[in-house]
Amino acid sequence: MEALYLLIPLSLAIVVLAAWIFLRMSDSGQFDDMDAPAHSILLDDDRPPPMDITPKGGAVPKDPAPPDNAGR
Template identity: 55%
Template sequence: MNILYMLIPLGLVLLGVAIWAFMWAVRSGQFDDLEGPAHRILMDDDEPKQPDNPLQDKDK
């Protein structure tokens, strides 16, 4: 029975922290664009990257 005096407030504190973390994530825009990163990986880059000096690589 004595453990309930500790577990109930601890549970309420953890619930408060979880609600605060969720509200912070919503306010900071963490859930604004959920599909963008998934589609971005499928898009090609604008231009393929070329080495700065291709002759230097052949000399090695």
């Protein structure tokens, strides 16, 4: 019976704390739009992919050197 004197106020304090946390999160807009971020990953981009980009200075990269046949 003495345990109830401790457990009932403790459980009420936990309920009040949980309600306060929920209301604070609700007021800050945490639960406003739960579906849009999940669906936005599936949508296509409106922009086309970027074309080939040349390095700074306008230099065009060289083709790799052909393999050396002297090592045969």
